[in-house]
Amino acid sequence: GSTLIVTIDGPAGVGKSTMAKALARHLSIPYLDTGAMFRSVAWKLGEGAWEWDEARLQAALDTIEYSLSGIGQDSVLSLNGTVIGDEIRTEEVGMWASNVATLPVVRTFLKKAQQDLGARFSLVAEGRDMGTVIFPDAPHKFFLDASVEERAVRRFKQLSAMGKPADVEELREQIARRDHQDRNRAVAPLKPADDAVVIDTTDLDKGQVLAALKEGVA
Numbered sequence: 007g008s009t010l011i012v013t014i015d016g017p018a019g020v021g022k023s024t025m026a027k028a029l030a031r032h033l034s035i036p037y038l039d040t041g042a043m044f045r046s047v048a049w050k051l052g053e054g055a056w057e058w059d060e061a062r063l064q065a066a067l068d069t070i071e072y073s074l075s076g077i078g079q080d081s082v083l084s085l086n087g088t089v090i091g092d093e094i095r096t097e098e099v100g101m102w103a104s105n106v107a108t109l110p111v112v113r114t115f116l117k118k119a120q121q122d123l124g125a126r127f128s129l130v131a132e133g134r135d136m137g138t139v140i141f142p143d144a145p146h147k148f149f150l151d152a153s154v155e156e157r158a159v160r161r162f163k164q165l166s167a168m169g170k171p172a173d174v175e176e177l178r179e180q181i182a183r184r185d186h187q188d189r190n191r192a193v194a195p196l197k198p199a200d201d202a203v204v205i206d207t208t209d210l211d212k213g214q215v216l217a218a219l220k221e222g223v224a
């Protein structure tokens with residue numbers, strides 16, 4: 007298409023959103039947090055929706071519309087006109103998201119929503135399957151990784167900054183469980199695209215990761 011798409015995939019807590027925002031700012035384009043799409047679907051449908059039959063799920067999905075505005079760190083994603091807020095930013099809702107994310111009917115719905123946004127806007131798109139399934143022709147693809155211990159610490163700091171106290175050891179277990187489900191599902195499992203640049207960020211600070219991303223798109 008005529009839009010520029012940069013994809014950033016990777017496991018939970020690796021810093022995809024932080025990096026996607028910063029790179030989007032550098033490029034003066036919006037960023038798209040597709041995890042927030044899965045989280046907000048899970049949040050809107052509620053706990054246990056992953057056990058609904060397909061017709062009920064589809065009917066619920068058909069009432070959902072996403073919109074995107076703003077650029078860089080100011081990008082705002084809305085569901086039916088309401089800005090998606092911090093209520094989705096818990097490990098519990100993350101696990102709900104991972105549960106609904108195993109369902110083909112949900113993935114098909116969000117795939118269309120994501121590709122529609124990508125046709126209208128240049129994007130730094132971050133998630134699990136951006137480079138493999140949603141934007142396979144993107145000219146720049148990255149896969150960020152880090153040890154599960156380091157990711158638990160990063161998520162702990164992120165939650166603390168939002169005033170949500172957490173336990174690092176519990177986070178480590180939750181993240182490991184969610185990654186396992188995301189890596190082993192049948193549809194669009196978490197994995198680097200063959201043509202992605204893989205960056206192990208375990209021992210890198212934010213500035214170093216951003217420098218690598220900027221160099222990759224230059």
Ligand code: C5P
Binds near residue numbers: 019044104133
């Ligand atoms: O990135 P985040 O932790 O917000 O994503 C929440 C969950 O949504 C992930 O654990 C994953 O199961 C799902 N997801 C996905 N595909 C994406 C983005 C997120 O399956 N592109």
